[in-house]
Amino acid sequence: MPRENWQVEHLMRRAAFGLNADDAVRFAEASVASVIDHLVEYERQPDDVDAKIGLSSYVGVTAPGRQFSPDTNIDDARQRWLFRMVHSQRPLQEKMALFWHNHFATAYSKVAGTYGAIVGTKMMAAKAGVLPGPPGQIELFRTHALGNFRDLLLEVAKDPATLVWLDGRLNVRGRPQENFAREIMELFTWGVGNYTEQDVYAAARVFTGWNLSAIKGATTTNDPNAYYEFLYNPNQHDATAKTFTFPIYNDGNKTIPARAAADGMQDGIDFITALARQPETARRLARKLWNFFVSELDAPDPAFVESVAAEYLRAGLEMKPVVRYILESPWFSDPDRWFTRYSWPAEFVVRAIREVGWNGLSVDAARTPLTNMGQTLFEPPDVAGWELGPGWFGTGAMLARMNFAAALAANQKVNLARAALSYRASPETLVDYLLFERLSPAPFDRLSYNDLVAYVQAGAAWTGADAQVNTKAAGLVRLVAGSAEYQFV
Amino acid sequence: MRQASRREFIRDGVAAFTVSFAAPAFLSDIALAQGARSRNLVVVYLAGGNDALSTLVPYRDPFYASRRPSIAIPAGQVLQIGSDTSGKALGLHPRLTGLRDIFNQGRLAVVQRTGYVNSSRSHFQGLDIWGTGDPNVPTGVGWLGRYLDTLPSPVDPLAGWNATRETPRALVARSVAVPAIPDARIYSLSSPNAAAEALNERAAATRISSHVSVSRPHLSFVNGSIRGALSTLDRVSSVNAYAPTATYANNGFALALRTVAASIVKGIGTRVFWVQIGGFDTHASQGLTGGGAYANLMATVGDGLLAFYNDLRNQGLLNDTLVLQFSEFGRRITENGSQGTDHGAAGVMMAMGGAVRGGIYGTAASLDPSPANPTLENGGGDVRHETDFRAVYARVLDGWLGTDSVSILGANFRPGAPAII
Numbered sequence: 001m002p003r004e005n006w007q008v009e010h011l012m013r014r015a016a017f018g019l020n021a022d023d024a025v026r027f028a029e030a031s032v033a034s035v036i037d038h039l040v041e042y043e044r045q046p047d048d049v050d051a052k053i054g055l056s057s058y059v060g061v062t063a064p065g066r067q068f069s070p071d072t073n074i075d076d077a078r079q080r081w082l083f084r085m086v087h088s089q090r091p092l093q094e095k096m097a098l099f100w101h102n103h104f105a106t107a108y109s110k111v112a113g114t115y116g117a118i119v120g121t122k123m124m125a126a127k128a129g130v131l132p133g134p135p136g137q138i139e140l141f142r143t144h145a146l147g148n149f150r151d152l153l154l155e156v157a158k159d160p161a162t163l164v165w166l167d168g169r170l171n172v173r174g175r176p177q178e179n180f181a182r183e184i185m186e187l188f189t190w191g192v193g194n195y196t197e198q199d200v201y202a203a204a205r206v207f208t209g210w211n212l213s214a215i216k217g218a219t220t221t222n223d224p225n226a227y228y229e230f231l232y233n234p235n236q237h238d239a240t241a242k243t244f245t246f247p248i249y250n251d252g253n254k255t256i257p258a259r260a261a262a263d264g265m266q267d268g269i270d271f272i273t274a275l276a277r278q279p280e281t282a283r284r285l286a287r288k289l290w291n292f293f294v295s296e297l298d299a300p301d302p303a304f305v306e307s308v309a310a311e312y313l314r315a316g317l318e319m320k321p322v323v324r325y326i327l328e329s330p331w332f333s334d335p336d337r338w339f340t341r342y343s344w345p346a347e348f349v350v351r352a353i354r355e356v357g358w359n360g361l362s363v364d365a366a367r368t369p370l371t372n373m374g375q376t377l378f379e380p381p382d383v384a385g386w387e388l389g390p391g392w393f394g395t396g397a398m399l400a401r402m403n404f405a406a407a408l409a410a411n412q413k414v415n416l417a418r419a420a421l422s423y424r425a426s427p428e429t430l431v432d433y434l435l436f437e438r439l440s441p442a443p444f445d446r447l448s449y450n451d452l453v454a455y456v457q458a459g460a461a462w463t464g465a466d467a468q469v470n471t472k473a474a475g476l477v478r479l480v481a482g483s484a485e486y487q488f489v
Numbered sequence: 490m491r492q493a494s495r496r497e498f499i500r501d502g503v504a505a506f507t508v509s510f511a512a513p514a515f516l517s518d519i520a521l522a523q524g525a526r527s528r529n530l531v532v533v534y535l536a537g538g539n540d541a542l543s544t545l546v547p548y549r550d551p552f553y554a555s556r557r558p559s560i561a562i563p564a565g566q567v568l569q570i571g572s573d574t575s576g577k578a579l580g581l582h583p584r585l586t587g588l589r590d591i592f593n594q595g596r597l598a599v600v601q602r603t604g605y606v607n608s609s610r611s612h613f614q615g616l617d618i619w620g621t622g623d624p625n626v627p628t629g630v631g632w633l634g635r636y637l638d639t640l641p642s643p644v645d646p647l648a649g650w651n652a653t654r655e656t657p658r659a660l661v662a663r664s665v666a667v668p669a670i671p672d673a674r675i676y677s678l679s680s681p682n683a684a685a686e687a688l689n690e691r692a693a694a695t696r697i698s699s700h701v702s703v704s705r706p707h708l709s710f711v712n713g714s715i716r717g718a719l720s721t722l723d724r725v726s727s728v729n730a731y732a733p734t735a736t737y738a739n740n741g742f743a744l745a746l747r748t749v750a751a752s753i754v755k756g757i758g759t760r761v762f763w764v765q766i767g768g769f770d771t772h773a774s775q776g777l778t779g780g781g782a783y784a785n786l787m788a789t790v791g792d793g794l795l796a797f798y799n800d801l802r803n804q805g806l807l808n809d810t811l812v813l814q815f816s817e818f819g820r821r822i823t824e825n826g827s828q829g830t831d832h833g834a835a836g837v838m839m840a841m842g843g844a845v846r847g848g849i850y851g852t853a854a855s856l857d858p859s860p861a862n863p864t865l866e867n868g869g870g871d872v873r874h875e876t877d878f879r880a881v882y883a884r885v886l887d888g889w890l891g892t893d894s895v896s897i898l899g900a901n902f903r904p905g906a907p908a909i910i
Contacts (some may be wrong), residue, residue, distance in 0.1 A: 013649035123563035128709035167773040167827055177827030179772040182610070182832065192611055197867065200610070204831075216894070228695070266848045297707055301554035340707070372675055374654045382536075382767070384613050393711050394656055394669030395646070395718040396676060403679040443708075448697045459685060475690045483697055 007032045014488040015395035016091035041091035049088045062364035072118045078377045082363040085350040096145035105380035106165045116221040132217045132228025137161040146320035149278035158230040169212040172236040176204035190280040202242040206267045209237030216416035234261035248274040253398040282309035295340040296389045339443045339488040345373035355439045357412045372400035405482035409474040420473040424464035427456035434476045442485040531762045531812045537770030539816035541837035550855035556823045562779040584787035587795025598909040603852035604835035604874030615817035620658025632663030635897045646717040650759045652745040673728040698887040715740045724757045733799035742766040743793040750800045773827035807843035814839040834871035840909045850907040879905035
């Protein structure tokens, strides 16, 4: 059936991972408001997606010669996350987890280089309650996906992976080190231009003693029971006062007072609270959300930035009302802004799998291609995250997208041919089925559409024979999913 | 809102035109005309803020060891390369044996205290400033991109070659999207079908990507990447058949340099290459007394560049090649409590190649922490720059790439530029 619920298609590309053909039937008559509710109030949907790993009728995972171990093996953790993106009934939660993973970009390689592959994977990706120790960083992003930003910021500051990645575990009294202190202001909250070097040095002192415990649960890091956890160490905390160039407290006071070392963790809590409440933090989050949800072609509309920042502050730093406000806004629904966001590699891969099909496919097939496209999950290039927008589309990365489309089409060739048989009356009917129904409609213009039809006719006159359908259906899927048009959401 | 029908959804083609796509032979001609077997520039970026004082060690400075009690490199370990014009004794990191050899052959130039006024301590702003050459407005086109934009049109898509995944600011150009090719072996095209059908599909992909939508420039940009890939596949794959004459280590940096050597030897026409290596943001556990993480980085850099140098020398191409190394900033002089160093100011640049006038350029800072010390800034915390990095760029642009540095850098940085080539 034709897919013409355009606003819902747009919403599902942006706030989820695209509509597949089954969802399209389910949402064919749905109102935009009801779908926003469905996405934003995701606690109403079951959180049971991990239990489906390994079941037939879902995309597969691959762990050759070993047990699938997503809490202790990073490649398996990547597969589990991709599986969740493909199948979760709470797609906006996964989408926001991806947003926060980029915002608080932390790379597995340094964590594992410090504590080994098993502890490193646990710090990045362990699910709560499976093994001893705290859950991995990604679980913070899921738990707080649409939660309170100040709470998330505080949890990130105490997160073991962050403490390794930005060296907080080694930040000690007397000779503080500045890595985390700088990045929490430059990248996690309000951005350069709002603070001075002296503020960085003072902030480094604030976080002295925010360290890690010694290894627990085992004697070696090769033991899956081994873990580290956050430790506030008063002996390593600089208890003297810290003065900033900006207010820390609501009364305008710029100085975090000297405190007994035992109470010194409050310094960091005060500082994080102050940063989270800064209007410039609100505006910076609004700009990032504009680029994520609304458009990467237009600069953020100042009216949008001010309204979203106001909503954030009004809502007490809660993200759910902020994201709902954006999705319900005219900035979001404007048809001129459909297909104006460059898809991230993970979004592209997941959408393609959801639309082309997964019967007989393992998500492991996406792992190396994602690296070639420039997005290895749990491995952002640096603390600023990935280079978004046009930055995803170097020639090598685009080639990797085309080649993934080809590999997926090859993997699904039989399934595609079977589904396409009833559309073999003419080259146009075949193209229309694949371009508008099997895949979510991509904004092809007339010239490109004609090229697809010409491709079906290339080589031999169209007869609709099984062999022709078999070849051309797969070739069309590769051409559409590997086109420039399909790379936009 | 009225819902569009499927047919209306397909946009009309009136706002579009179609670029003619060139046959591979034609592109090879462009490549030959534009510079196959001409001069190459290989930019090596040490990502994260290289600790210049550990690369080029002022091992006799009276404050060096006292400000770095755990990470200072003992004088007996540094590779002595003499003194600068102020008489300050300097040595390379003990793991830079490869670069010491090249220095001794007179083909390595070391430029001390490079940077700019009000040095940014942010990695990202810093890299943008080094990329654009504009500390005030570090956005838009990069300094090497502006050079590529001066080449005769149409600019060969392979005029620049970025051997990392993300396009660095320096290579952002108006006229051409510089390809990112970290590994030529994966630079090939797949199809779900074989033989003639795969060729039909490639032809269709080429046609679809050749439509330039005036109203949707973002779409045209991605189509440009597709065309760039399709039109360079065959040339890039020729690099895979390369047999080097030197042994490259099995790490990403060395393999990238091997790929660069291959494309120079094969003469595929690239003018500017970009290679980078990360890990230089050494806030912690930098390594004690010359060992550890930083030493491993130095070995990777030094050994990789030595293999590259020897390979090109053996093939008679050293005189066509200039390597230029930089980082976004140097690091704090005094070590922190994590056996590391925080973000600082001025750094060290190096140039290597057959046309390089080897030696030590500029004068070292005194590490005396007195706030009155004019060679330091930030209350004696960081090294103050002496040579504007754009003066080095100017020398490379004018003296190597044969272009006009004043128009590319937007100002005249020639006076006082170190005469490294």
